[in-house]
Amino acid sequence: MEIFVAILFVCLAVGIVFVRLSSVRKEAERLRDEPEVEISAPTIEAPAPEPRERLGTRVRTLLSRGGTEAWEALHDLLLKADVGPSAAARLVERVRARWSREADAESLLREEMVEILGPDSRLSLPDEGLGVILVVGVNGSGKTTTIGKLARRLAGEGRTVSIAGADTFRAAAGEQLEVWAVRAGAHIVSQERGADPGSVVFDAVKSAVARGSDVLIVDTAGRLHTKTPLMDELQKIGRVARKAGASVTETLLVLDATTGQNGIAQAKAFTEAVNVSGIVLTKLDGTAKGGVVLAVREELGVPVRLVGTGEGPDDIQPFRAEIFANRILAS
């Protein structure tokens, strides 16, 4: 069978290359039609471009003056915060469009970021009946920890909280969640490792309803967003919850703030699969800024709901766009 597959792949690749080539050609033609630069014989000592400086604190001074250098500095500042080249360029353009000598570029940038990310939102939980919060994300992003902190917070607000251990895959995931449930004073429903996550959720909904819980938080196994069967499994969890008599009110995507541009792909895939309603940005206690959420908000409209700022049980806060923007500006 290999030989067939091999030929098919190569043929497919060549075909696709050709499809792409037409766009390449168009671009080439466009460039060809552009006015020509005077071409002199190439020299080795061609003047080097201005070295791109490491800015940071200099940004402010530069910004007060405006000019290309300032915009480049601003752009680089955003890049270092993982905003990504496209979103950074768009942001700089927005600031630039509003900038004048009297204006303070720093405030403009803050405003633009807040504009993109805001308004600050809250978790939506039903006034009556059981609210279900489904927590998803790639491996190690901080789902379980977030659930522990969130459960504690909600319990602190006077709600009765149940937790479902639907990560039946990772070693000791159940034990980890158990510890957090105790810390939060929440009731936990789990099964042995390898059990069907859907069946855990079914049981958990039933038991949460029976106990009259206000909220059920569902922990799921970490999964890379490229793995279709695993993404399907998440959809199934949602269906099972409905079948058991409750619907998912919030689907939170836990995103590690140290993640770069892949965060966009993650957000896209999880949103497509389970309709993410909000993001939890974790590990903001480090040096990472999590700027990719700007691009995510712009492209997908998904708001950030909460931020994680440590491993302690109280290290969780509602997301505040202004604070987030200030952190980026502070570099």
Add this chain to the structure above:
Amino acid sequence: MFDTLTAKLDGTFKKLRSRGKLHPKQVDNALDDMRTALLEADVALEVADAFLGRVRTRALSEEVMKSLTPAQQVIKVVRDELQATLGGEHVRFVVPSARRAVVMMAGVQGSGKTTACAKLAFRLKKDGRRPVLVAADLERPAAVEQLFTLGREIGVPVVSEGRDPVKVAKAALKEADRKGYDVVIVDTAGRLHVDEEMMRQARRIRDVVKPDHVLMACDAMTGQDAVIQARAFLAEVETTGFILTKLDGDARGGAALSITAVTGKPVFFAGVGEKPADLEEFHPDRMAGRILGMGDVLSLIDKATDTLDADEAKASAEKMLQGAFTLEDFLGQLRQMRQLGPIQDLLKMLPGMPGGKSAFKDLADQVDENKLRQAEALILSMTPDERRNPGIISGSRRLRIARGAGSTTSDVNTLLKDFEGARKMMRTMMGGGKGFPGMFTMPPKAARGPKR
């Protein structure tokens, strides 16, 4: 990225080709596009700029400028530099075998340390070593249980005696010596580089276990923070190399370039899945292609444009995407592809599967030229009707076909079965024309900002 980067480069370079020489300004334009591409792949800003500086110097060298194909030369320079920065050749992970060796795992939270420890132990065990795992992450709830469970699964002992990670590590060494384990793998708690106390603790563990290797687990999805983390861990625990984890996703993995560039330490392994066996040796050349998102497709393009008819190639690719191709199409393709070169070589030019896995290389190794010839002969001995509609091939026809190709009916049966299998496989893989994930899917094509 392939879209924008290659399109841009090709556009820029087409112009040059007609003239045969390169203007520095054009090189700079190309490098600007390259910068965007690298940043989209999460290469750290400072690393990208330093890298492009080196490319520029080499691209403007006389040798490149005067060559007949400066454009290709520049692309080659980029790839070479990328691979060189990533460490050049694959660096083998060697642990001393004459005595008890120690490997310490470190890294930030959630980077995949515990899983990496188990994978490494599994690998060493397969190599005939007697590894022992040490659970010294006493911070995260159930981290110890996690390692014990993994150890049980792979049949490697796990120890964790004491309530202080330094003491746990110390006790583990004694235990290893007593029981004759020859590689001690110490899992440590995840820690952020800004947490001074935790970093000091890591230092103390290091001082006690005197590791032969300190591996830092780095998530392939990490963004600009990778350089800060890598530098901090190098300074505090003297990292000897990296494990790049979660490479089975679709992250471009620019972090690999960032961390190797700023530390000068190699990436030894890539984690490509959640199972103990999902650990691969890291190959800088493959990673270079992945970061650029183009494999050797560039050379494939050159070959293809020179030899093939574009419309035909496009049409058959489309057919294939719909799973509607026949043995006749296959024959046509086979012959066309042959014009491009040995199939094995072509396969090796394709960009990696998601996960940087060498799937095509493996595939290439399985393709046997003799089998290919036999298949060709069998198909040739069918009538055009039979090729288009294999369903009509009855027993007697099989015999005729086999005779015509000088083989047996069981060969005919295998061929038909294999073809149907391949067709089915392609159909499921393409998922109804969505395209083959990872091969040509590009990062989201956001509107490009204005040029600065």
